[in-house]
Amino acid sequence: MENGTLENTSTPSGLILSRQGIKDLPAIGTSRYSDALAAEKGGYLVKEVENPDVVLVANGSEVATLFAAAEILESENGLKVNIASVISEGVFRLQSKEYQNNVIPKNKPLFGLTAGLPVNLEGLVGDNGKVFGLDHFGYSAPATVLDDKFGFTGEKVSKQVLEYLKTV
Numbered sequence: 001m002e003n004g005t006l007e008n009t010s011t012p013s014g015l016i017l018s019r020q021g022i023k024d025l026p027a028i029g030t031s032r033y034s035d036a037l038a039a040e041k042g043g044y045l046v047k048e049v050e051n052p053d054v055v056l057v058a059n060g061s062e063v064a065t066l067f068a069a070a071e072i073l074e075s076e077n078g079l080k081v082n083i084a085s086v087i088s089e090g091v092f093r094l095q096s097k098e099y100q101n102n103v104i105p106k107n108k109p110l111f112g113l114t115a116g117l118p119v120n121l122e123g124l125v126g127d128n129g130k131v132f133g134l135d136h137f138g139y140s141a142p143a144t145v146l147d148d149k150f151g152f153t154g155e156k157v158s159k160q161v162l163e164y165l166k167t168v
Helices: 032-041 062-077 089-093 097-103 119-125 143-150 154-165
Strands: 043-047 054-058 081-086 110-113 130-132
Touching (some): 043 097, 062 154, 089 097, 110 119, 110 154, 119 130
Parallel strands (some): 054 081, 110 130
16 A cells, blocks of 8 residues: 555545635644554544444544534533544555444444535445435535534534434
């Protein structure tokens, strides 16, 4: 496996950047750079606790939103939350089944968040999981206004997760 997108000569790759301000993710270890090297596996846990009640799944700017939702779910609802960032499902699927199951365990409630179509994450969360996404595009306004309108805030996502957990 190559060391990263810029060195990959065997499969198509792309860099997708955002114009919006996105909150930094907290470091798990001593170095955010070391943490980010896990991206080479296509997906990894950016927040991990033992025996989580729910695993939240996203990629890109939605991962920061999941951190905000997890903070609410933990502090106000007493839940234990893992967050998986899956930046490339294709590369993630090349990893061992053991690794994939460690990041996204099929025996836990799984909730995906995407600003795209829900189908983008449905393969990762499975039939018993839930994905909150959009079925429309093209709106123009400041990102914070659109996030609030369409439900992409920590508070609104935490409520979505709680509603989903009532069904499992």
